[in-house]
Amino acid sequence: MTTNNNHKDNFTIPQEAFDWYDEYAHGMIDRRTFMKRLASLAVVGMSTNILASALLPNYAQAEQVSFNDEDITASYETFESPLGLGSVQGYFVKPANLSGTAPAILVVHENRGLNPYIKDVARRAAKAGFIAFAPDILHTLGGYPGNDDEGRKMQRTLDRAKVEQDFIASAKYLKSHELCNGKLGGVGFCFGGYVINMLAARAPEVINAGVPFYGTPAAKELRKNIKSPLMIQLGELDKRVNATWDEYEQDLKANNVDYVMHMYENANHGFHNDSTSRYVQKSADLAWERTITFFNKHLSTAL
Structure with a gap:
């Protein structure tokens, strides 16, 4: 049994728990099954509820940049x-x-x-000198409900199909924004990583650079359309997403896409x-530093 020692408290979470949480978060198992599996782990000093709380x-x-930071306007x-x-609402920073x-x-x-983490990522991007827009795909349902389980449901x-159209519309809206210099990058996480791969394949004239974090690729028949440079960010322990990488890389190479992949050791x-x-x-920190450097390189008006 492998373990992961990255929790901020003073105990170690077994790798099985991270894997099961990933299955739960992506709808492969329900909450009851998830909790039952956690109960099967003999973890010294941790009840099932404590272990579940540590994973959620x-x-x-998550706040690295305050919403009232003097360097940004949100x-x-x-x-x-x-x-x-029908309509899209998002957080603009x-x-x-x-x-200019x-x-x-x-x-x-x-x-x-x-959720608050993604809003903070948008603030980090603005802090780095970019304008950022983070759409909420739940807008037409009243917005993010303040609870991840309910948000997933x-x-x-x-x-x-309409969700993907909303993100395509968001990319076009942001690129044509009066404050945009005409260069658009995209960064996304998990499902959002898929969306960045999808945008690169379905809206290649809109996206100028993409950074998908642990996202699955666009449909195979669309990958030939990719023109923008990509920085793929993957965690070594992420079996589900990593299983898609070899085939995706073959297609990127076959279509002469400018890409780089970073695999982060012992990361989920x-x-x-x-x-x-x-x-x-x-x-x-390294992945974010690479992301900002990548966008600075590819979104410069000098190119």
Whole structure:
């Protein structure tokens, strides 16, 4: 049994628990099965409830850039999406001292709506000098409900084709925004990583650079359309997503896509998310540093 020592408290969470949480978070098992499996683990000093609490997100830990940080200005913007769910609302963040235009980054959430962690990522992007927009795909259902379990249930009820159209609309909206310099990058996590891969394949004229974190690829027949450079961020212990990588890489090579893949040692799916026990600070910091460097390179107006 392998273990992971990245939890912020003074105990070790067995790797099986991380794997089961990934299955639970992605709808492969229900909560009852998840909790039953956790109960089967003999972990010294931890009850099933303590172990479950350690695996679930604590968003109080996720704020790296305050919403009232003097270097940024945050608001909400809404626009129509006639081919999607009807309308899109998202969290819009810009550098407070912005004069003129700047490159833009679309920040795409996981499979549970626009939670506080993703909003913080948008603020981090603005802090780095970009304008950022993080759509909430749950907007037409009232928005992120404040609870990840409920958010996942809500997102599963949505028409997947219309959801993808909303993200395509979001990319177009942000690229044509009056504050955007005409260059658009996209970063997404988990489901959001899939969305970035999908946008690169379905809207290649819109996305100028993409950074999918542990996201599955777009449908195979669409991959030939990819033109933008990609930085693929993967965790070594993420068996589910990593199983898709070899075939995806073959298609990227066959289509001469400019890509780089970084595999983070002893990191699980979700290692960038600092609200959960899967967080690996060293890997998360390095991955974010690489992300910003990548966007600075590819979204410069000098190119």
